[in-house]
Amino acid sequence: MPDESDVRVVEAGYMRWMLRANPFAYLSSESLEEVRTLHVDTDVDERLAQLLDEVIKGKEKHLVFLVGEFGTGKTHRLRLISEILLDVPTFYVKIDVDDYEASLYRIATTVKKMPPLKPLRRKFPRDPDSLFSIIKEELNRYDVAILMLDEVENIVISGTRKDAELFSEFIKRLYRGMEPGRMLIIACIPPAYDIMKRLLGKIPHDKIEMRTISPEEASKILKKRIQHYRDILNEEARGLNLGEPFTEDLVRKMNELAGGNPRRLMKLARNLLAMLTRELKESGKLSQDKILILISEASEEKEIPREKEEEEEEVIPEDIRPEIAILRKKFPPGTTFSLIEASKALEMKLTQTRELLQELMEEGFIEKAPGGRFLLRS
Secondary structure (H helix, E strand, C coil): CCCHHHHHHHHHHHHHHCCCCCCCCCCCHHHCCCCHHHCCCCHHHHHHHHHHHHHHCCCCCEEEEEECCCCCCHHHHHHHHHHHCCCCCEEEEECCCCCHHHHHHHHHHHHCCCCCCCCCCCCCCCCHHHHHHHHHHHHHCCCCEEEEEECCHHHHCCCCHHHHHHHHHHHHHHHHHCCCCEEEEEEECHHHHHHHHHHHCCCCCEEEECCCCCHHHHHHHHHHHHHHHHHHHCHHHHHCCCCCCCCHHHHHHHHHHHCCCHHHHHHHHHHHHHHHHHHHHHHCCCCHHHHHHHHHHHHHCCCCCCCCCCCCCCCCCHHHHHHHHHHHHHCCCCCEECHHHHHHHHCCCHHHHHHHHHHHHHCCCEEEEHHHEEEECC
16 A cells, blocks of 8 residues: 555646546546536437437337447446436446346346345346336336446347347337337447347337547547546636646547547546656656657556555445355355355355355356356456
């Protein structure tokens, strides 16, 4: 751990721009408390807003695909919908399992608003037909409802062909069973969309492609994030014409290197700002040639550790902490284990252990390993 003097040096470096730390340390939307204050509208948002308006005010129903590569802003948009539509029931489900039945279980418990991870204490149906009925009935009991499924490529591509077919059939049935005033949004990468489009057949849907951002949009995104964290530090800094770490020419170069991908732009900004801060602290000035060298180095950096920032604390529900602790002690990172081995370690019956492991897998604490074994996620 760094001592206090190290932290003061880092803070002093960023204070040149009225920042206490690197505002680009967190790359994904999921690691941010709020995305609304950092959002920059594009034509993607205009089209999405139009479809939402047709559902909320016009009582139409829509199946919408948000299609784009990793880092293009799909999850960001889904979170934005939840933050903006406070009076509309919205349900966000991250499909981070590759099993059809597990994905339905997660969707059903989300729309039913079941407390997460209550294994062995609360019975909940597991057969696909019952789960489908729960999902459809819960969505239809509201005047308006929006269900958002993120990263469906995990089941459509990473799962078996049968899983992809069953999941697509579920989407078909759900869309047909949805009453007016419902919206189903599916976020995925292009190959997953191509598979689902073929499997969905004639089911009507809208496709919104997440395009690359322009240099102007890149500039707005970077400035907005810097100003947001600057405001948190000092409200009086809002009206000051403080120097910015990135010039317009530099932003254009950064966006070019990032290929117009927002996530890659954030990563490049994080690396470059750390390098600029370090270089200014050491030499006190920067030449144009030096900046070009730094941006080239920053674009090649795979990762720059978060500077003196606390790591996100893992949140484990109290009722399963003992079980997680036992599994982690018995099976260190990288060690796989079987159902029987877990049953012995936990001193539980096989049926209870199977149910617990299923819950832990659905909630992202463990994952499947080859040969029917399991692996704790680090």
